[in-house]
Amino acid sequence: MDTQQLKLLAGLVRGLLQPSHPSLGHGQSLDLIAALPGLRNWPEVLAFRHRVAATELDTTSTSRLAFRLKKRFAVEMSPQELIEALSPPGAVVTRSTPHIWPAGPVPGVYVTTSQNAIDALLEAYEDATDGALIYAEHAGNRWAGSIDLGDYGLWSAGLDRVPSGTLLVVGPLQLDQQSWNDAADRLETACLHALTSGHRVAVLLDTPTPDTLHEDVRLMVASRPNHTDEETALIGVVTDDGELQARIPFARQWPMIELVPTTATTDALPTALLNPLRDALAERTNGLLLFGSADIKDHAGVELVAASLALTEHCGPAARIMPRHRSTPSKDWDVPEPIRQLNFLPSLESAYAQGYRRMIYHPGYTHAERLIEYSDDVLLISGTYGVDVADVFIGTARSGGVQDEESLLARVIAIASMVTIATNDGDTSLPNLFLASGHDVGALKKFKEVDEFLTAHRLLRWEDGLTRLLDTGAVTTEAVQEAFPRRHGIGAFLDEYAKKNGMAA
Template sequence: MDISQLKLLAACVREHLKQSSCVIGHSQALDLIAALPGLRNWPEVMAFPSRVAGCELDIGSIARLAHRVERKFSLEIDAREWLELLSQVEGISPRGALQVWPSGPFPGVYVTTSSTAIDALLARYEEATDGGLIYAERAANGSASSIDLGEYGLWSQGIDRLPSGTLLVVGPVALDQSAWKDAAQRVEMACLHALNSDHRVAVLVDTPTPDRVCEDLDLMARSLGSDTHTALRGVITDDGQMEDRRPFSHGYSKPMLVKAPSDIDAIPRAALEPLRRELAGRSHGMVLFGSSNVTDHTGYEQLAAALALTDHAGPAARIMSRHRGTPAKDWMVPEPIKQLPFLPSIESAYAQGYRRMLVEAHYIAGDTWLEFNDVLFMGATYGHDVVEIALTLAARSGRQEREALERIVAVLGVLEVEGKKGTASAADLFIRGDATVPAGDGWEGLEEFLRSHRAIRWADELSALLDSGAVTMASAKKADPRNRYLGQFFAQRKAARRAS
């Protein structure tokens, strides 16, 4: 294609929009048609003639044009209609018919959360193509007509040389925080195969929010900063139909506002008021909760109680950190947390308008949550010492450990000890206030900063429990046997008694 042909196509686009009561100028039409070679405007067309020369009238270029028209003028015109219209312009030859299943669905990316739908699609494809080959990941590599893409998946060499219209099956693609960026890259590559080679790509997705799967995939594709999202075509129905969905993303619904109950018994009484005052003025940063009581959801009792202290920060959602081997455990959480929306990632929750997010602090990486400056994160993890809890999170932040500590506004650790009248607790509470992390002191300096800004110290509280006889040394030692600070406490206590 050359520049003169693009001008002819621009005139055709302008006339067609006029028939839809959308009147645009000559220069606007030229800027629109620049979408075909993947450029932003007409000056870029003039600046990059090689891009124009390599442009063909195919599903990829047409999808970009359809998207640009919809975005600029809120006018939804199907890509098939544009292709048929522009193919009639003299001197323009669209890319030939699909080599595989030419009467089948339009090339593009189609999504489902149902393995049954994938099986039905495979049967439909096999019948329509008389046993045509399928190139698949685990989602369909059991089919007799399937060739396993292996460890390289969509990055396998030679996929772009397959006949146009070939069916690629991707997945299962897990949507959770730990896999979000990897999943986004796989979605982008699926889109590129659809756009550049006219393949049909079926994507099987495993997500906690199947009703928002199209919106999440659209968010992923757009986040990578290209037009690849234009290849997101539709959904796969239960009977195996590749069905168009226009627009592909219908947009997220408004965030759900769940009022937290006022049950705050899990927060030790001595720590409640200092923590309440600190959180009252906070709408962003990280609040951490830890406990010595190891469970599938350690620290969640304190996390659930703190929801009532942070209602001012906006709608809350729980983030799925990973896919468990036993998914039922995701719901073995306190009732206040169980009632919150359970979303696959920070990115998805943010796009939906949530500004309070509950995370598992021992699984979250710093290069993710540190990107969001206006969110109040609430994390739970193992541990009762604020230094141990905070530095564990900082260590997961790579070279951004100092920035991670700057974002931590409070840390509450609870040492739970079996006593003579039930479980007793010793709290450790770090409150930032207006303090800033000192520069250049290394890890020892960071540890000292955390210790010096504690409002409550677990060692003082445990000493009081031991002195009163509420707990014994034996039970206290069993409370958190892996904690090195607890061992130091007993050694110092023993030395002090000897000295006295």
């Protein structure tokens, strides 16, 4: 490059800034363009022509210009965007050779599920670069040559100033419903660092479905808001030997779904629940099917959820969604066999992309906005703690703080719950059931209004069943209180019952 070329580039920079800074003068633009050869102003350009002659229009030089534009004029452009803006019209813009490890693998994002692979990569990178620094999250921050990215991770200030080709280590990222959105944001940012700064990014992931890791990663990046072509930065894998290896194509077709008839039965559903549910589900293939139980346990209502699989096979293939990563993963499998047989997938998004149209999810870790989004095409089934149908619904709507409860309620097919109570003749169940029946729920704007609506429109009421048991003397007050351990209103119910029957409270 020579001074005449720099003058031409200064004119282009002045044109870029003209809309936001119309008063920018010719001399100021010349001082700006001096950033390309790493000089402070135009007089230094004239004094150090050998520096100008050694300058190329690459990400290293445009990184300096990008910094100067941001600091002096609050204009943010990536180094790659500046290369494209300053190149001649029609020119094919090629990526420059990385400053760090120029003969190494192509800059981009490489993924793995193995910490050992990351450790091997750190050693290989150090040997290949003679000790170049690594910028790492937890997956690599214990390495002697690593700079810890800290709480801000890929959003750490100054990360875009490190030399191109630098190794960034991200993760571990957990692929589950609770973490899906956060992991997708971080993968998108990793791709942007690779595309705009020419870095090599190694990402450690923890997923319940390693066989479809690459497809899930592509889905996460390609489905972000305002997506353009960020997934082009997804290059390959980190091998067990620590090699950054291309995978072509990076992601392939989703595996075919193997349709296996369910082994579920409806034995867990009393006749009072079974017949109305069967009729309500006969013509429905999408919406929300919510179950609850008064049992305080890890998978509340799971027996009802399993039984629903026998009533919904016409809705399409079923999958179970991983709500979160547990410290004791074995608890994920403390469920009935028909649910254990289902594919255990990381998110609603992944299951939908693969073609599943029945999904068992955990309401405590699934944002209500996702339920609204997918319930137009999918039957979403959940189980949670709840005595009243209102308890069950509010437990579903609470996650994510959805503002339009009526939008979620409008997608409900049925809400059913059961309370198991000990009687003189053994255990019996008190069913509670709400069925959608075309009511206008658009006017319901608050949880209190939703609660009152659901309570008033129940087809089956646990209060009616409990009253009959009390009338016949089949249950004791102690049994009732044990069956409703978290329901503070049970005391008021018993007091009212005693008052009506002339009994001592």
